Amino acid sequence: MKPKIPIQGFLLSRYAYPTTASPLICAHRRYATTSSKLSAPSPPGQRWWLRLTLITVTAAGIGAYARWVQDSSSGSTTLNPVRFTPYSLVSREPVSSTGSIFTLKPPKPDVSNLEVYEAAQQAGVWSVMFKQPQLQIGRDYTPLPPVPPDAGEECLRFFIRKDPFGEVSRYLHSLNIGAPIEVRGPRIECEIPPETQTVLFIAGGTGIAPALQAGHTLLRRTDQIHRPTIHILWATRQREDCRGGYNEPTSATLSDARRPWLSRVFGSSRAAAAPPTETRTSSDMSPIVREIEALKSQYPGQVSVEYFVDEENTFIGKRSILDFTTSTVSSPELSKRNMILVSGPEGFISYMAGPKQWAEGMELQGPLQGIIRELHLQDWAVWKL
Ligand SMILES: Cc1cc2nc3c(=O)[nH]c(=O)nc-3n(C[C@H](O)[C@H](O)[C@H](O)COP(=O)(O)OP(=O)(O)OC[C@H]3O[C@@H](n4cnc5c(N)ncnc54)[C@H](O)[C@@H]3O)c2cc1C
Incomplete structure (x- = not known):
């Protein structure tokens, strides 16, 4: 059986995101200093530049942090593999007594979503993760390919089986139309x-x-x-x-x-x-x-x-x-x-x-x-x- 995966720490512990999703992931590289002590004091001109650089870097850091806080509080509108994006349930069409097609739409029109889906679709088979907010667990689901009527609408569709004893699938099948569903991804499962x-x-x-x-x-x-x-x-x-x-x-x-x-x-x-x-x-x-x-x-x-x-x-x-x-x-x-x-x-x-x-x-x-x-x-x- 698949282990239950808590939401926190998932990105680090469960899968490495493949490079094909790289447009969505920024590579953060930290440079190590070679030594904590400088062998000789820097000349005054060099110190001035050092201070200016420090101020610039700090200001950029504060700016980035402020943008992150704003983004987090307003909720991202573009599907991304780092943070959950609040989609909402538009429809649930039964396929049989045990499964339905779920259609989800992003919080507001955002053409960047189409680019994200397109990049993933070109690469191969991809999935996203849904969050069950009460239990704070996530499960992976596979978007169905877009069909013409949905094209351009940034909706994602899923075929989800209702497992009568399953935590997340049961939760999803109990949601009312219009309910929020938090989604994170894409993850390329197989190129x-x-x-x-x-x-x-x-x-x-x-x-x-x-x-x-x-x-x-x-x-x-x-x-x-x-x-x-x-x-x-x-x-x-x-x-x-x-x-x-x-x-x-x-x-x-x-x-x-x-x-x-x-x-x-x-x-x-x-x-x-x-x-x-x-x-x-x-x-x-x-x-x-x-x-x-x-x-x-x-x-x-x-x-x-x-x-x-x-x-x-x-x-x-x-x-x-x-x-x-x-x-x-x-x-x-x-x-x-x-x-x-x-x-x-x-x-x-x-x-x-x-x-x-x-x-x-x-x-x-x-x-x-x-x-x-x-x-x-x-x-x-x-x-x-
Ligand atoms: C890449 C990927 C893509 C996927 N795409 C889809 C998709 O498109 N559609 C879809 O329907 N599913 C998909 N799945 C499966 C999906 O992620 C879930 O695993 C599925 O919905 C069941 O999750 P759940 O939380 O409802 O069930 P869980 O709570 O995980 O339970 C699953 C089963 O295990 C049993 N169980 C739970 N705990 C125990 C225990 N301690 N001992 C014994 N048995 C136990 C439950 O009774 C239940 O029958 C995908 C999975 C992956 C990995």
Whole structure:
């Protein structure tokens, strides 16, 4: 289980912010003096300059402090990784009985927010932290990619699962519309290098949010020469979580005879069967499935999704992974271009790729284990989110 992280001291103890967020973080460098004693008294001209420098530095310090105090008391309007910014809850749209899409808006219009989101979105998968003010604890959440109606409005949207025993998710689901929610970030969870061509995203539950983010980051790099692709394996507990989602006729639905030989060796549950396509309308789809479909229409042929539903006894297994990886061109020199990302509850990540590890207050990737390791895949970089 993830340790509870008190708000104070979080920045120093839990994660080092990656350099990609650097526009938001000022590097403070302190120079050490070489000696506390000067070997000879400075000449009068030098002392005058020293005094002037001291006064200037002190004045600048007081100015900066005053600005900081003013900023802190008025509340920052731009999302930043150092201080919490008071957003407010604009809407909460149910996706299923266990999860909703939350839309949050910043305290006042501030175009700098768009620049902050854009920088993070270009880099890869990113998250922000929400504060639970009564308990003074924070939890990370992944913004969904922007959709056209929200563009320019600086709103952030999140798909949040309600854990009946979870402190922060329960708190968030109990808030009234208009309630304040303090947010800090962004933090880049995983950079998607520019040379990446293929992503296999293995998502459990709300892990679909970073999958959509990864899709947007990757696919917006499409040009005349590059046509990156993303294949998402999404496992949910109930059908209602992915209502209206259907499995395309990928290799997973081909006859066994046409299946890559290796995948035939590993038996695993097949993805949920496709409902008749012609009967599907957008109102039949859960909001998340609608977003997946929108991404598919925006980038035809570059996005594919397979759905797995616990209550229908369909699970992501070795075969689902191999069906995709064996159909992808790979070679050692292409290894930087193929990524497997795994996101979801801790148990899900452990099963797929082994647990992440904590060391010296930081969460680390830990060794590759789980079923992905057993597949001995060559030329794929694996990242646990
Ligand atoms: C980078 C990142 C991005 C994320 N993005 C999202 C997202 O977009 N959407 C989303 O819904 N979630 C996301 N999460 C998960 C999220 O941060 C929270 O972990 C989740 O909402 C649960 O938090 P909570 O405070 O409600 O539950 P917690 O209070 O942390 O409890 C979690 C579970 O542990 C159990 N538990 C608590 N204490 C104990 C104990 N002492 N012994 C045994 N069991 C215990 C609880 O019963 C509960 O079932 C993300 C996590 C990370 C790290």
